[in-house]
Amino acid sequence: MTRGLQILFFLAARIVVLFVLGLNVRRHEWLPERGPAVIVANHNSHLDTLVLMCLLPLSKLHLLRPVAAADYFLANRAMAWFSLNILRIIPIVRKPGERKDDTPGADPLAECHAALAAGEILILFPEGSRGEPEKMTALKKGIAHLAEKNPDAPVVPVFTHGLGKSLPKGSFLLVPFFCDIFVGEPIRWPGDRAAFMETLAARFAALSTEKTFASWE
Template sequence: MTKVDTGFAGQSFGSRALYRVIRTLACGFTQLYTRMSIEGREHLPATGGYVIAPVHRSYVDTPISACISRRRIRYMGKDSMWKFAGVGKLISALGAFPVSRGSVDREALMRCLAVLDAGEPLVLFPEGERKDGPAVQPLFDGAAYLASKSGVPIIPVGIAGSDRVMPRGAKFVFPRKVKIVIGAPLRVEVAENGRASRNSIKATTAQLHVEIQRLYDEAQSKIS
């Protein structure tokens, strides 16, 4: 049997406890409210960092992504969210880390690499901002680049139904069915010196695009 990830390495007891309580409540509600079902958890590495690369059709894709693993999953957040100490402590425990708006590209890169090097899973939407429609849009190379620099796998994820749970412009969250399909890990091919060429990163991004589209189509077919 394939081991599924359950660890909390590198986190304080208080942080782990807070995460478990909030995650249990949030994911329990989300799964019941959306009748969520998840396939492919066996593809998640048991230990170490990895990049979770989901399709992105709704703001609720972020909390939905938190339900795929019991480990604390990391996300980027605007540094203004840490203005108040109590709020900052809470969202940090839930996996978010601050990035300054004025230096997003460089700071985000450094922080994402630090998260992966620390052995933690990181969510990165390779389409960038949320998109509309059944076709996965052209992907940025960020997921492949980070994976190549940290030597971690990329986990493609298809999420179907989130655009009906919270459509673009909606002010409410609706009780619609959500289906998640997690794909097999992808790795960036590296040279003997341990570095990935630009062509290798581009090739991995193209492969990732194909996989996310396949998983998204599969997930969509299972919620009708």
């Protein structure tokens, strides 16, 4: 039953995404259709997760696992049920003191590793929290740890433009706004965390510049 509700929800979500927002997706073919893989994107709106999940076929929906903050998405019983059963998030506790397992050496990304080992596709926002529209903040290093332990999983950078204006932080009213999605070339683990972070930052910088040129076309 839950699977059916998930499909119905995302059918409705696709109508909103395609006809209200009018997405322009570049290099859609670089998005992974099988796991293990990680999609990483800039984070400006709660629409980000929904839109990214709508970019893949419904037949791949069961593979998608957004990584999301437990303190927000598990804040109450209704939100927790929706987040865990419809979005199928992997909840991450951002404050170490609130983790169930705070023993020394415990890996806060353990469930992410397990999902990748099961052949799933993670959706992750390496900035850690929502920022200003189209303005990226410093990337958290957790994505490098994830890539290091899962070197066979490509990391696909995606830059979204316009979602932060369609549903700004703190707003509950969807504003129709044409949105661009720029998919970058997948990154393979280079064997070094610093090199990985530099490559990822460079890919995001290039994608954010690309949207400037796209606006002139």
